[in-house]
Amino acid sequence: MKVKLWGTRAQxxxxxxxxxxxxxxxxxxxxxxxxxxxxxxxAGMGLHWLGNHLLKNAFGRGEGHAHILLTHVHWDHIxxxxxxxxxxxxxxxxxxxxxxxxxxxxLVTQMHTTFCPVPNxxxxxxxxxxxxxxxxxxxxxxxxxxxxxxxxxHRAGVTCLGYRVEAGGRAIAxxxxxxxxxxxxxxxxxxxxxxxxxxxxxxxxxxxxxxxxRGQGHCSIDDGIDIATQAAVGRLIxxxxxxxxxxxxxxxxxxxxxxxxxxxxxxxEGSEYALQRD
Amino acid sequence: MxxxxxxxxxxxxxxxxxxVRYGGNTPCIEVWAGETCLIIDAGTGIRPLGKKLxxxxxxxxxxxxxxxxxxxxxxxxxxxxxxxxxxxxRIYSLTHPDRSLCEIFRTQQQAPFYPVSIDAVEAQIxxxxxTDGQPFQIGGAQISCHxxxxxxxTGGYRIEYGGKVLSYISDVDLYGPILxxxxxxxxxxxxxxxxxxxxxxxxxxxxxxxxxxxCDTFFLPDEYQPDWGxxxxxxxxxxxxxxxxxxxxxxxxxxxRSDEEMDxxxxxxxxxxxxxxxxxxxxxxxxx
Numbered sequence: 001m002k003v004k005l006w007g008t009r010a011q012x013x014x015x016x017x018x019x020x021x022x023x024x025x026x027x028x029x030x031x032x033x034x035x036x037x038x039x040x041x042x043a044g045m046g047l048h049w050l051g052n053h054l055l056k057n058a059f060g061r062g063e064g065h066a067h068i069l070l071t072h073v074h075w076d077h078i079x080x081x082x083x084x085x086x087x088x089x090x091x092x093x094x095x096x097x098x099x100x101x102x103x104x105x106x107l108v109t110q111m112h113t114t115f116c117p118v119p120n121x122x123x124x125x126x127x128x129x130x131x132x133x134x135x136x137x138x139x140x141x142x143x144x145x146x147x148x149x150x151x152x153x154h155r156a157g158v159t160c161l162g163y164r165v166e167a168g169g170r171a172i173a174x175x176x177x178x179x180x181x182x183x184x185x186x187x188x189x190x191x192x193x194x195x196x197x198x199x200x201x202x203x204x205x206x207x208x209x210x211x212x213x214r215g216q217g218h219c220s221i222d223d224g225i226d227i228a229t230q231a232a233v234g235r236l237i238x239x240x241x242x243x244x245x246x247x248x249x250x251x252x253x254x255x256x257x258x259x260x261x262x263x264x265x266x267x268x269e270g271s272e273y274a275l276q277r278d
Numbered sequence: 279m280x281x282x283x284x285x286x287x288x289x290x291x292x293x294x295x296x297x298v299r300y301g302g303n304t305p306c307i308e309v310w311a312g313e314t315c316l317i318i319d320a321g322t323g324i325r326p327l328g329k330k331l332x333x334x335x336x337x338x339x340x341x342x343x344x345x346x347x348x349x350x351x352x353x354x355x356x357x358x359x360x361x362x363x364x365x366x367x368r369i370y371s372l373t374h375p376d377r378s379l380c381e382i383f384r385t386q387q388q389a390p391f392y393p394v395s396i397d398a399v400e401a402q403i404x405x406x407x408x409t410d411g412q413p414f415q416i417g418g419a420q421i422s423c424h425x426x427x428x429x430x431x432t433g434g435y436r437i438e439y440g441g442k443v444l445s446y447i448s449d450v451d452l453y454g455p456i457l458x459x460x461x462x463x464x465x466x467x468x469x470x471x472x473x474x475x476x477x478x479x480x481x482x483x484x485x486x487x488x489x490x491x492x493c494d495t496f497f498l499p500d501e502y503q504p505d506w507g508x509x510x511x512x513x514x515x516x517x518x519x520x521x522x523x524x525x526x527x528x529x530x531x532x533x534x535r536s537d538e539e540m541d542x543x544x545x546x547x548x549x550x551x552x553x554x555x556x557x558x559x560x561x562x563x564x565x566x
Contacts, residue, residue: 009293011356012291012322012325012352012353012355012356013290013291013293013302013322014291014293014322015287015291015292015293015294015297015298015301015302015303015322016293017298019293020295020298023293024291024293024302025293045290045291045293048290049294072390073390073391074390074391074392074393075352075355075386075391075392079290079348079352082348083289083290100390102390106390106391109385109391113429113430114346114374114376114377114382114385114430115346115347115348115351115382115385115386116347116348117347117429117430117506117507155393156389156393157389157390157393158389158390158393159390216393217393243325243356269293
């Protein structure tokens, strides 16, 4: 299984000289595995650049099939979809999974002509074949990949999932936006991420910043450390960098957490993690 | 008039190494007409501007929206003066036939898409819908908004203050063969001819003898698509000559255009233009 990061930033794309190392695109992660179609976690602005990359192979010929798992529909997790060029090419197929009964109409709202000049490829006769699938807490397979989805706590007004993806005896978990207000919230996540090789976890707020943002849907980095320790995670990847965080500040955070008994890394746009078959 | 380019990139924000120098934020122009704070468009460039306006406790803010495609409104939820209880933000745009400006901004800024509803923020937010060609006044600035040829409902702005003129003409296909705006597409041949003439006159009126014209130049000639609603540098140069502008800023850069390509475009069209010409750079400040 190979994991590539196309977007690591929370809330809003941040083009800036100070975000060149960790990246300014909103969240998007690609997973490749033997005998599995293209799998994508979240569809922030990073999805556009992944799309450009995919056009070099089957997707450029209208023969690709991508599966996109959305955690939730806040803009920073879906705003890349209108600019995912493979969707403009007839013959391609895109399956989008997410946690809301209204998901299809929410994605069409983003494509409405008031906001978006790109042809609405959610219509049957335009571009790729698109399928929208509502999911809740569930386990299912996409090719050789086993997916576990769990409902997690983020913010009032939106339903949010976390994901665990397994292949070849290895596992990763993805929780870009999460807050632990009750013990139950914590237990749900510990169960989901138990023993994964890589945990991509919300690191938008430092422990100092968290108290003034309590209830706003994001935990502190210390919560991520606790979860990783409790669930015996191989490596914790600090993910969802705050839009105001410069590369130097992310470096400093990483240095501060380097000695916690857990292996910690900070997500860099463009990074790849290869997990060898067990 | 003091002008700062806060976002110059078209279509979507580009956080990538190829565009660091010209900038990757979507359209936003900061304009000070004396003490009056005017902002044109709310692309992601408005986010850092908001932080500055909070620092200086700017309370009266006037936001002129050209149109409501994502790249021109997507920064607004991240505009911090929304959370200043003393701020009064007035948002202007041409009237849409099918829904109110308030409703459009509310769709962007409410659950499930955004956690903080526009109806719940601390600042007072007021929506003012404009009529095509009707002049209006903000502080000492005389402003008009004219319809442009672009999908949906799009207007360009002309701002006159202290004897100087700024024209903002984006997004637009200035001389394109196809009518793209709401209500223009399906008329008779005669109606279509009238629309073409009307739109070209509108662009000329907006630009007339401007000290600075900021103009959509998304396409290069070999990339041009007649149904997208964007112009080429030669279109902007042509309008600049017709309207006798002093200075022309190439704007709304194509997302994949690298800094080196922008340098070359600026070089090339500088030679052709009868006025000053430059490619807009994020962070650039000008005084008229």
